[in-house]
Amino acid sequence: METLMTITAGILLSIGTYLILTKSLLRIVLGTSIFTHGVHIMLLSMAGLKTGAVPLLGEDAAAYTDPIPQALMLTSIVISFALTAFFLVLSYRTYKTFGTDDMDQLRGSKYE
C-alpha cells in the first residue's frame, strides 16, 4: 500500500511539474494544486500506514496510526489553501491588467 501511495504521489508530482512548466497561467495554478496533492500523499505515506487505528483515543486499539504526519498535513493543507487562493486571485488580477495569461508575454524587459 505504501508503495502504491508513493508511486501515486510521484505520478501526481510529475503531472504537476509538467503543468507548471506550461505557458498558461491557469494550468500553472492547477499544476501547483496537483503538485501539492502529491506532496501531501508523500507526507502521509511516510507514516506507518494502516498499521494502527484511527488516532482517536477511545477506539481502544492496541496501536494507532501515527498522528503527527496527519497534524502536519492539516497545517500544510491550510497553508496551501491560503497560497492557492492568493495565487488564483493574483493570476486573475494579472490577467485583467495585462490582458494575457501567457507567461511568455509576462517576461518583462531588462531595462525596467
Place this chain on the structure above:
Amino acid sequence: MKFSNVMLETATKIIIFIVLTFSTYLFFAGHHNPGGGFIGGLVMTAAIVLFYMTFDVVTAREVIPVNFRKIGAFGALIAVTTGVGSFLFDVPFLTQSFTYVDLPLFGETELATSLLFDVGVFLAVIGSVMTIILSISEDV
C-alpha cells in the same frame, strides 16, 4: 448572484440551518472526534456563502453587518492572546489547561483553554475565507 426562486430560498434557509448546526457540532466535536476549529470554521463559511448566494450581497450585508476582515483579525487575536495569557501564570507561552466542571443540565463538562484557542481559529478562518470570497465576488 441572485436566485429569485422562493422554493430555493426556503430550501437554502433550511440547508443553512442544518449546515450551521453541523458546523457547531464539528467545532465542539473536535476535541475528541474528528472536527475542530478549522473544519468548523470552513463549514460555517460554506453556510454563510450559501446565505450570500441566496440573498444578494446587498441584502446579505444588511442582515450580517460585519466586516469579515475584522472578524478574521479578531480570531487571530484570540488565538494569540490565549497563549499570551500564560505569561500571567508564569508558564510557558501557549500553555493550555483543562478541567472538568459539573454544570447543571450538561453534567460533567470539560472546560479547556484550548477550546478558546480553537474559537480563535474558528473565527479567523471564517473571517479570512469570507474576505477572500467576498473580495472576488464583488469584483466579478
Place this chain on the structure above:
Amino acid sequence: MNNIITLPILIPLLTGIFLIFFRSIPLQKWISAIALIVTTGVSAYIIHLISTHGILTLQLGGWEAPYGITLVADMFAALLVLTTAMVSLCCLYYAFGTVGKNRERFYFFSFFLFLVAGVNGSFFTGDIFNLFVCFELMLISSYVLLSLGGERIQLRETIKYLLINIISSMIFVLAIAYLYGITGTLNMADLSVKVAEIGQDGLLTTVSLLFLVVFGLKAALFLYFWLPGSYSAPPPAVAALFGALLTKVGIYAIFRTFTLIFYHQPEVTHTLMMWMAALTMILGTIGAVAHWDVKKIIVYNVIVAVGLIIFGLSVFSSVSLIGSLYYFVHDMIIKALLFLLAGAVIIIARTHKLHEISGLIRHHPYLGWLFFIAALSLAGIPPFGGFIGKVFITQGGLENGDYIVAGIGLFTSLLVLYSVMKIFLNGFWGETILSKKEEGKVKNVLLPCSILAALTILLGLGAEWTYVYFEQAVEGLMNPNFYIQAVLHD
C-alpha cells in the same frame, strides 16, 4: 521558563493584528514604530541574558522536547534577531515617507510586521516543521508586500516569485517528510542526536541536500535566478527589507541545519556548498558589473554576499565562522542601507537608469557621502563593517587550503566596489543636470540611513565590543552539544 524569547515574535505579530482594527494612519505609524523599538530593546536584553546564562529555551505549551515545539535562542539566532529588529525599524521609518498613502491604508504596516514576526520566528524556532511554518508566514507577507500597490511590474514579478517559492516550499515539506520517515522526529536538537546516533548515511545525506536546495533557493545560493526580478519590483523600503532579511533567513537555515544536524559528511555537503558559494559570488558579480541600473546593481550585490557568507560556513573553522558571522550581520545592515539609498536616488532622479543620473551630490551632499560609506563598507574596505568579515573568511579559507575560492572572494569584492562606485561616480558626481525643482521629493531618508551607516561603522571600528557575542555564537555553532543540552536537558 523563558517566555521573554517569544517577545521578538509576538510583539510584531500582535501589533500587526491590532493595526487591522485601526483606521488612523498616524496612529498605525506610531504603534508600529513603538512595537519595533520595544522589539529591539527586548532583543538586546535577550542577548544580554544569553551572554550570562547561556542558550535560552522555551518548551512551548510546557510540552517537553521533542514532543512539543521548542523555541531556542542561542547567541547566533539572537544576534540576527537584534539586527533584524534594528534594520526593520529603519526600513519602517523610511517607509513612512516613501511608501505612499494608498499602501498605508491597505494594511502595509501589518504586513510589514508579520514579515518581521516570520523572520524572527524562523531564527528562534527549534523545530524543523515549525521552521517551514515560519517561512510561510514570512513568505506570504512578502508576496503581499511585493504585490501591494498592484502596479504592472509588481503583479508580474509576484507571480514568478510566488510560483518558485511555492515549489520550493513543497520540496521543503517533502524533505521534512523524508527526514521524519527516517528519524521519526522533528525537533532539531533531537534530530541532531538521532542523526549522530544512527550515522549520517547516504540517504540522510541525500535528504540533507534536498534541504540545501530548498534553503539555497531562499538564500539565493546559486539558485538566485528568481531574485533580481522580484527584488527590483517593490518600493525601496520593502526591497530593503527583502534584501536585508529574506535571503538571510535562508542562509540562517543552512547554517542551522548544517552545523547542528548534517555535519557528519562535510566532504560532500560542505564541499558542494563551497563550490555553490564560489559560483554564486562569480555570477552575482557578473550581474552587478553588467548593469547600468541602480536597482539591478544593488540587487545583484545581494547575491554576491550570500556566496561569501556561505563560503565562510563551508570552510567550517572557528576563524572562518567568526568572519562569516560578522559578515552576516554586516550584510543585513549594509543591504538595507544600500537599498534605501538607491531608492532615494531613484526617487530624486525619477529614473533608475544610471546613464540618466548625474551630479546628485550638489544638492544632496549628505546622501552622497552616506552612499560612499555604504559602498566602501559593502566592498569590505576598512575600517567599516565588512572588512572584518572579509578578512577572517579569507583567512579561514586560506588556512583550509581553499586558495581558489578565497581568491574569488577577494577578487569579487573589488568588482563589487567597482559596481557600486559606478553609481557614485556617475550618479552623484558629474555635472548636475537636475535643478532642485525638477527633482523628486524624498522624506525620512537621512535619519534611518544615518543610523544604519553608524551601525556599519560601529561594527567595524567597535568590533572588539561585539566580539564576545560573536565568539559565543561561533562556539555554539562549532559545538552542537550546547544546543542539544539546552533543549533536551533543560
Place this chain on the structure above:
Amino acid sequence: MSWIHFFILVPILFSVFIPILYKIFPRIHTGWFVLSIPIVLFIYFLQQVPSVMNQEPVLHTLSWISSLGIDFSVYLDGLGLLFSLIITGIGSLVILYSIYYMSKEREALHNFYVYLMLFMSSMLGVVLSDNVIVLYVFWEITSISSFLLIAYWYQRKGSRYGAQKSMLITIFGGLSMLAGFLLLSIVTDTFSIQAMIGMREEIFHHSLFLPAMLLILLGAFTKSAQFPFHIWLPDAMEAPTPISAYLHSATMVKAGIYLVARFTPIFGGATEWMWAVSICGLVTLFWGSFLAVKQTDLKALLAYSTVSQLGMIMSLLGVGSMALYPGTEEASILLSTAILAALFHLINHATFKGSLFMIVGIIDLETGTRDIRRLGGLMSIMPISFTITVIGGLSMAGLPPFNGFLSKEMFFTGMLNAAESIGSWTTLFPYVAWLASVFTFVYSLIIILKTFAGSYQPEKLDKKPAEPPVGMLIPPIILASFVVVFFFFPNTLSYTVLEPAMQSILPFLLNTGEQFHVHITAFHGWNMELLMTIGVVLFGTILFFTLKKWSAIYDHLPEKLNINDLYNAGLSGMEKFSSKIIDLHMTGYVRDYLVYLFTFVIVLIGSSALHFQVFSFHFQGNGPIEIYEIVLVVVMVLAALYVILSTSRVMAVIAVGAVGYMLSLFFVILRAPDLALTQLVVETITTTLFALCLIYLPKLKKEISRVRVKVTNLLIAIGVGLIFTLIGLSVQGHRLLPPISHYFEDAYELAGAKNMVNAILVDFRGYDTMFEVIVLLIAGLGVFTLIKLRPTSREEKE
C-alpha cells in the same frame, strides 16, 4: 595610547573641524589652519630622531580588536621615521603651496583639506603600523583618499576616469597584499611584522613563501605604479597640482617602496625576491623614462618621470636585498650600498620632484596651459621659477652640484656591484640603468629648455604670465635649496636618518650592537660611475637636439602593447561579457527559472543518490492493497492527466477538484478522518474560488510550443516524479528509528483530548496552528488588497 598614536590620528581628528572653520572664517583661507598640523607633526618626528638613532626601536600598542589579534601597534624605527619625516615635511610645504594654489573663492576647500588630512593620517599609519591588518586598513584609506583627491574636480570626466582607474588598480593591489599578509600570518600565527621577521627561517622554508611574496609584491607594485600597473599614475594627474606633488610623487606612490623595504628582512636574500623586484624596477625605470620623453603635457611628463624614478628605487631595493643572501660577507657589504642608494634617492626624489611639480603648477596657473608646444621663453618673465626648475631638473638629470648626482652615482655603483657579485643576468643591469639615465637626462632637458628657453609665444597662451606671489614660491624654493644642501652636506642625512633606516632594512647584516656607518662623498675619483655619467650627458645632449628626427619611433610602438588601451578594453569587455552572460540565463521567463530549479534538483539529488547507492527498497510490512484503492488511484491519476490535455477550463478545474475529492476518500481509507473532512471542505471552497475567478480567466489554449520544449518539459516532469518516488520508497525501507508519536497516546491525560490529531494541532503544536491562522489571515487581507488597491494612473506610468 601613546603620543605617537595620538599624532598619527591628529590629522583625522582635526579634519572634523575643517568644515566648521571653513564656515566660520570664510575670509581666511582654511589652509592656514590646516598648515599647523603637519608642521607640529614634523617637529614631533624630528624630535624622535636622536632616540631612534641611538636606541632600540620601541613598540607601542593601542588595543583595538585584541581578541582577533588586530591591535594598533606602532613601531617607530629608522625606516618608519624616514618616511614620517618626508610625509610631514613635504606635507607642510604642499599645504603652504596649496594656500596660494587653491582659490578660497572658487574651491570647496573644506573637502580638499579633509581628504588631505585623511590621507596624511593614513599614510603615517601605513609607515608606522606593525600589525599587518592595521597596515592594510591604512593602506586602503590612502587609496580611498587618493581616489577622492584625484576626482576633486568631479564634474570633469577625466577626473572621474582617473580616479576610478587609480582606485581599481590600487585596491586590487591592496587586496592581493592582504591575501599575502594572511598567508604570512598562517605561517607565523601572528599579525606583527616584527614577530614575522623573527620567524624568517620558518617563512623561508614554508611552501607558502612564494605565493605570499608574490601577492605582497603585487600590492607594492600597484601602489608604486610599477610596470605594467603604472598606467594609473599619469591619469591621476587630473588632481590639483599640490596633490600631484604630494601624493603622486612624494608620498603615496612610495608606500610600495616602503612595503618592499619593510619586508626585505623577511624575503630579502631569496633570489626570487631579488629578481622580481629588481627586474620589475628596471623595466619600469626604462619604460617610464622612455615614455616621458614623448609627453607634451608637463604634468604627464613628470608623472612618467615619477614612474621611472620609482622603478629605479625599486630596482635598487631588489638588488640590495641580496645583501641578506646567506654566505658571502663581502658581497653583502657591497650590495648594501644599493639599499643606501635607494633610501638616499627616495629623499632626493621627494625634494627635486616636489619642487618641479610646484613649478609646473605655477606655470599652469600663470599661463593657463601645461602644454610644452605652447610654452617657451618664459625664462625672462619668470626668472625665479626658472632657477628652481634648473636646480630641480638638473638634479633629476643627475648632474652636480645637486643631490640627484650623488644618488645617481650610487645607483650606478649599486648596479655595477650587483653585476659583479651576483652575476648571471644582473650583468645586464648597468646597461639598462645607463640607457634609462640617458632618457632621464633628455626629459629633464625638455622640462627646462622647452618651457623656459626658446621663443616666447604669447599668442598661444590664455593669460599673460608673470611671476606668482612670493608665498607660492616659498615651498619650491625651500625644496630646491634642499637639493643643493644635500649635495654639499649629504652626511647630515646619513648619520641621522639613513643609517637607522638601513638598520631596519638589513637587520641581520650586523651583529647586535653594531651600527651602519655611512659616509657619502661627491667625488670618488675617475671611476666607472663617473664615466657613465659623462656618457649620459654626451649621449643625452645629442638625443635632445635630434629629438625631432628620432621621435617618430614612438609612432611605431605596437598598438596592442598599449597597456592603457588594454585596461580600457578590458573594462568595457568585462561589461559586455557580463551583459551577455546575464542575458543568456536571466531571461525573465519563469519557465526557464523553473527548469533551472528542477534540473538542479534532479541532477544534484540523483547523483547524490547514485553516488551513495541509496536506492534500496523493502516492501515487507506494507499494508495490503485493495481493489477499490487501485480504482481510486487510477481515477485520481486519470483526472490529473486530463488537466494536461483539456482545453476546457471548466473541465480542467473540475478534474483538479476530482483529484482533491479522491484524495479525501483516500484519507478515509488511510485512517485520517480529520484530514478527509478538511480536504473535502477545502477542496469545495477552492473549487468555488476557481469557479468565481474562472468567469474572467481566458479560455485554455492548446499548448503551442516547440517539440524540443515539450520534450524537455516531459523529461523534467518525469525526472522530478521519479526522483521523489525513489527516495520516498528508499526512506520507507529505511525507517531507522521509531517515531516520537507514542507520546501522544496519552493525549487524554495530558491535554484532555481524545482526538490526538486535534490535540496536536491546538495544544502540542498549537504554535504551528497559531502561525497558520495568521498565514490564512494574511492571505485573506492580501486578496482584499489585490482586488481593491489599484495603482493610480500616475504610478502606473512610472
